[in-house]
Amino acid sequence: MLKFLKVTTTLALLGTPAVAENLGLGRVALPEEIAAWDKDVSPDGTGLPPGSGDVLTGEEVFADKCASCHGDFAEGVDNWPKLAGGWDTLADDDPLKTVGSYWPHLSTAWDYVNRSMPFGDAQSLEPDEVYAIVAYILYSNDLVDDEFVLSDETLAEFELPNADGFIVDDRLETEHSKWVGEPCMTDCKDAVEVTMRAMVLDVTPQEEGAPEEAQAAPAEQEAALDPALVEAGEKVFKKCKACHQIGDGAKNRSGPVLTGIVGSPAGRVEGFKYSKALTEMAENGLVWDADNLHAFLAKPKTFMKGTKMSFSGLKKEDDLAAITAYLKSVAN
Amino acid sequence: MSKKTEEMMSKGPSRRSFLRGAAAGTAFVAGAAKAGTPDPLITEVQPWASGLGDGVDATPYGLPIEYEADVIRRNVEWLTADTISSINFTPIHALDGTITPQGCAFERHHSGAIDLRKEDYRLMINGLVDRPLVFTYADLERFPRENHVYFCECAANTGMEWAGAQLNGAQFTHGMIHNMEYTGVPLRTILQEAGLAAAGDLSDKWVFVEGADASSNGRSIPMEKALDDVLVAFKANGEALRKEHGYPVRLVVPGWEGNMWVKWIRRIEVMDGPVESREETSKYTDTLADGTSRKWTWEMDAKSVVTSPSPQAPITHGKGPLVITGLAWSGRGAITRVDVSTDGGKNWQTARLAKPGEKMALTRFYLDIDWGGEEMFLQSRAMDETGYVQPTKAQLREVRGLNSIYHNNCIQTWWVRPSGEAENVEVS
Numbered sequence: 001m002l003k004f005l006k007v008t009t010t011l012a013l014l015g016t017p018a019v020a021e022n023l024g025l026g027r028v029a030l031p032e033e034i035a036a037w038d039k040d041v042s043p044d045g046t047g048l049p050p051g052s053g054d055v056l057t058g059e060e061v062f063a064d065k066c067a068s069c070h071g072d073f074a075e076g077v078d079n080w081p082k083l084a085g086g087w088d089t090l091a092d093d094d095p096l097k098t099v100g101s102y103w104p105h106l107s108t109a110w111d112y113v114n115r116s117m118p119f120g121d122a123q124s125l126e127p128d129e130v131y132a133i134v135a136y137i138l139y140s141n142d143l144v145d146d147e148f149v150l151s152d153e154t155l156a157e158f159e160l161p162n163a164d165g166f167i168v169d170d171r172l173e174t175e176h177s178k179w180v181g182e183p184c185m186t187d188c189k190d191a192v193e194v195t196m197r198a199m200v201l202d203v204t205p206q207e208e209g210a211p212e213e214a215q216a217a218p219a220e221q222e223a224a225l226d227p228a229l230v231e232a233g234e235k236v237f238k239k240c241k242a243c244h245q246i247g248d249g250a251k252n253r254s255g256p257v258l259t260g261i262v263g264s265p266a267g268r269v270e271g272f273k274y275s276k277a278l279t280e281m282a283e284n285g286l287v288w289d290a291d292n293l294h295a296f297l298a299k300p301k302t303f304m305k306g307t308k309m310s311f312s313g314l315k316k317e318d319d320l321a322a323i324t325a326y327l328k329s330v331a332n
Numbered sequence: 333m334s335k336k337t338e339e340m341m342s343k344g345p346s347r348r349s350f351l352r353g354a355a356a357g358t359a360f361v362a363g364a365a366k367a368g369t370p371d372p373l374i375t376e377v378q379p380w381a382s383g384l385g386d387g388v389d390a391t392p393y394g395l396p397i398e399y400e401a402d403v404i405r406r407n408v409e410w411l412t413a414d415t416i417s418s419i420n421f422t423p424i425h426a427l428d429g430t431i432t433p434q435g436c437a438f439e440r441h442h443s444g445a446i447d448l449r450k451e452d453y454r455l456m457i458n459g460l461v462d463r464p465l466v467f468t469y470a471d472l473e474r475f476p477r478e479n480h481v482y483f484c485e486c487a488a489n490t491g492m493e494w495a496g497a498q499l500n501g502a503q504f505t506h507g508m509i510h511n512m513e514y515t516g517v518p519l520r521t522i523l524q525e526a527g528l529a530a531a532g533d534l535s536d537k538w539v540f541v542e543g544a545d546a547s548s549n550g551r552s553i554p555m556e557k558a559l560d561d562v563l564v565a566f567k568a569n570g571e572a573l574r575k576e577h578g579y580p581v582r583l584v585v586p587g588w589e590g591n592m593w594v595k596w597i598r599r600i601e602v603m604d605g606p607v608e609s610r611e612e613t614s615k616y617t618d619t620l621a622d623g624t625s626r627k628w629t630w631e632m633d634a635k636s637v638v639t640s641p642s643p644q645a646p647i648t649h650g651k652g653p654l655v656i657t658g659l660a661w662s663g664r665g666a667i668t669r670v671d672v673s674t675d676g677g678k679n680w681q682t683a684r685l686a687k688p689g690e691k692m693a694l695t696r697f698y699l700d701i702d703w704g705g706e707e708m709f710l711q712s713r714a715m716d717e718t719g720y721v722q723p724t725k726a727q728l729r730e731v732r733g734l735n736s737i738y739h740n741n742c743i744q745t746w747w748v749r750p751s752g753e754a755e756n757v758e759v760s
Contacts (some may be wrong), residue, residue: 021473022524022527023475023525024456025467025471025474025525026465026466026467026468026471026525027465027466028455028464028465028466029456029458029465030465033456033466034456034458036461037456037458037542037599038458040540040542040550040601040607040609041607042603042605042608043608044605044684050674062682069413072759073490074462078413079410079412079413080413088617090623090624090625091622091623093734093735094735095619095623095735096446097614097619099393099614102625103607103613103614104613105608105613106615107608107611108613109610110606111607111609111610112609112610115548115550116442116443116546116548116610117415119417119546119617120416120546121441121444122443122546122547122548123546123548129473137502143420165623165624165625166613166617166624166625166626166627167624167625167626167627168626168627168628169626169627169628169630170626171626171627171629171631171633174731175633175723175731176718176720177726177741178717179719179720179721179723180719180720180721181396181719183671183678183680183713183715183721184680184681185671185679186678186680187678187679188677188678188680189676189677189678189760190677191760192675192676192677192678192709192759192760193759193760194747194757194758194759195757195758195760196464196496196497196758197497197747197755197756197757198497198498198643198757199500199754199756200754201496201497201498203408203410203498203499204408204499204500204501204504204643205406205407205409205504205676212441225665239414242413242414282384289436311416312415312444313415
C-alpha cells in the first residue's frame with residue numbers, strides 16, 4: 001500500500017527497546033487528558049463517540065450554527081465553502097468540490113465538524129449535533145432522504161460517491177522519469193510569443209504600507225447617514241457575518257447581536273457571554289459611540305486586550321466609516 | 333479593455349512601483365551624468381554627519397528603518413473569505429540572500445494566529461507508544477537539539493497561475509515560501525522517549541500531528557519521514573518563533589508541503605494508518621484533468637523564480653551592468669544548478685549559485701549581465717540532485733490539466749521592456 005516500505009536502519013534500531021535511550025523527560029499522560037485531546041476519527045470509524053442524529057434535527061442545528069457561512073442549504077455564502085452540489089464536475093474546467101462531490105470518507109466530515117467547527121466557536125458541539133449536521137450535509141447533497149439517521153454504528157459503512165476518486169502520488173513515475181537529464185541550452189525553440197499577460201487580467205492587489213501612501217484620516221462623522229456609505233458598510237459587514245447577526249430576527253452567534261449597537265452601552269445584549277475584558281470595560285462605562293467602535297474595529301485586540309472577537313480589524317478608514325454608518329442605520 | 337481595467341492598470345502596483353523606482357533612478361543617473369558638478373551630498377555637511385543619532389535604547393527590539401516600509405507581507409483579498417482563514421505572501425522580490433526574516437515571512441492560518449504562552453504549552457505523545465507522555469515547553473528544552481535551515485512552501489504557492497498568468501509580482505506568484513534556520517528536537521528523539529516497541533513493525537505506521545488552535549489542523553505523516561528529519565522546533569533564525577508561525581512550538585517537515593508543518597503543535601499520535609483528515613482529503617489533494625485526484629503529494633518538487641528584475645522590482649538604472657537574481661529550491665534534495673534564459677527559453681546560461689545548494693533549503697542564484705536595454709523574457713530553470721529539471725507550465729499541464737491547484741512548480745516568465753518595467757506573462 002505504501003511507497004515507503006523500505007525499513008531503514010533507524011526504524012530497525014528504534015524498534016528494539018534495548019537500544020532505545022530514554023532521558024526520563026516529561027510525565028505520563030493521564031487517560032482523562034488523552035480522552036480530552038485524542039478526538040480524531042479514522043475512516044473505519046475509530047474514534048467516533050456513541051450517538052446519532054437525523055436529517056431534520058440536522059437542518060435545525062445547521063441553520064443555527066452553520067448557515068451564516070455555508071448557507072441554509074449548504075450552498076455557501078460569498079466566498080465561504082459550499083458543502084453541497086458539484087456532482088460530476090471534477091473533470092470540468094472549474095470543479096465544485098463538496099462533501100458530496102469530492103470528499104472520499106464521511107469520517108472526515110464528522111471529524112472536521114467535531115474538532116474545527118463552527119468557525120470561531122470550535123469544539124462546542126455535542127456528538128449528537130455533529131451526527132445531525134453531517135446527516136443534513138448528506139441530505140443537502142441528495143445522498144440520503146429526509147428520514148435518514150446517522151450514528152456511530154452506520155457512519156463507517158456509508159460510502160461517498162468519490163471514494164474511489166483518489167490515487168496515491170505517482171509523480172515519480174509520471175513526471176520524474178521524464179523530466180530528467182541534461183536540458184537543452186541553445187536554440188531550444190523557434191519562436192517566443194506572448195500568449196497571456198497578467199496586466200490584462202489585473203487582479204493584483206495595490207501596494208500598501210509605504211509611508212507616503214498612508215490612507216487619509218477618516219472623514220468627520222456626519223449627522224445624517226449617507227445612503228451610499230450605509231450600502232458600502234453593508235458590504236463590509238460581510239466580514240462580520242460569520243459571527244454576528246443584525247436586524248430582524250437576529251440571534252447571538254459566536255458574537256452578540258449588533259442591532260442598535262451604535263450609542264449603546266457595552267455588554268448589554270441579553271444571553272451573550274462576554275469576555276472578562278469586555279465586562280470590565282463595560283463596568284467602567286464603555287459606550288459604543290462612533291469613536292470607540294472605530295478604535296475597536298480598527299484594532300480589536302489593542303483596544304480591548306483579551307477580547308473574544310477573533311477578527312483582526314479593518315485596515316481601511318473607508319471601511320471603518322462605512323461599517324459604522326451601516327451599524328448606525330440598523331438601530332432596531 | 334474596460335474603462336475600469338484601464339484605470340486599474342494605470343494605478344496597478346507594477347506601474348506605480350516602477351514610477352517610484354524610476355524617479356529614484358533618474359536621480360542617480362542625473363548625479364552620475366553631471367560628473368563635473370560636485371555632489372552636495374558629499375560637499376555639504378549633512379545633518380546626520382553633524383548631529384546625533386538615536387541612543388542605544390531607542391528601539392529595544394529593532395524594526396526595519398522607515399525607508400523599507402514597503403517590504404512587507406501582502407494579502408490577496410479575493411483569494412479567501414476573510415483574513416482569519418487565509419494566507420499572505422513574503423516580499424521575495426525585495427529580499428536577497430536566502431534567510432527570510434521572520435517579520436516578513438508569509439503567514440497561513442486556518443483559525444487565526446493564536447496567543448499561546450510557553451507556560452500554557454503542552455505536547456502530548458499518545459497512540460501506539462509504550463508510555464503516553466506529556467511534555468512542557470521546559471521539558472523540550474532539555475532534549476539534545478539541532479539546527480537546520482529549511483524552506484517552508486505552501487503547496488498552493490503559484491497555484492493561482494495554473495490557468496494563466498494572473499498575479500503581477502514575484503511576491504504574489506511565488507511568495508508562499510520562507511526559509512529559516514530552525515532550532516529544535518528531532519521528532520525521532522521524542523518518539524523514542526515515549527517508546528515505539530508497542531507499535532511493532534514500524535514500516536506501515538503513521539503519526540498524526542495536530543495543532544492547538546481552533547482549526548486543530550491535523551495531518552498524517554508516514555513513520556519513515558517522522559523518524560528521518562522532522563523537527564519539533566521552537567526557535568527560528570535564532571529567536572523564538574513568531575506568533576504567526578506557531579509560537580511557541582511548531583513542526584518542521586523538511587521538503588514537504590507547508591500544511592504539514594503544524595503550528596502550535598500539541599499532539600502526536602502513533603497510528604496504524606492515516607486519519608484522512610480534512611487537510612489531506614478535501615484539501616491538499618491534486619485533481620487531474622480526468623477528475624481523479626492525487627493524494628499524499630507531500631514533496632515539493634524543484635522550482636525557481638527570478639526575484640529581480642520582476643514586476644515589483646523593475647530595472648530603474650537603464651542599460652549596462654544588471655544583476656539578475658532569484659531563488660531555487662527542491663523538496664527532494666539540494667539544488668545543483670540553475671539556468672537562466674533572457675529570451676523566453678530559446679537559449680540558456682548557467683547562473684552562479686551564491687553557495688552550493690543545501691538540502692531542502694533555498695539557494696540564491698545570480699546572473700550578472702551587461703544589459704543592452706533590449707526586451708527580455710526572463711526565465712529560470714532549476715535542477716536538483718535527483719537529476720530532475722524544473723518543467724515548463726506546458727509540460728505540467730500536459731500531465732495534470734488545469735485543476736490541480738497545488739504543486740505548480742513551472743518555469744516562470746517575466747517580460748522585461750526596454751523601459752525596465754516587467755510583467756508576468758506566459759510565452760509559447
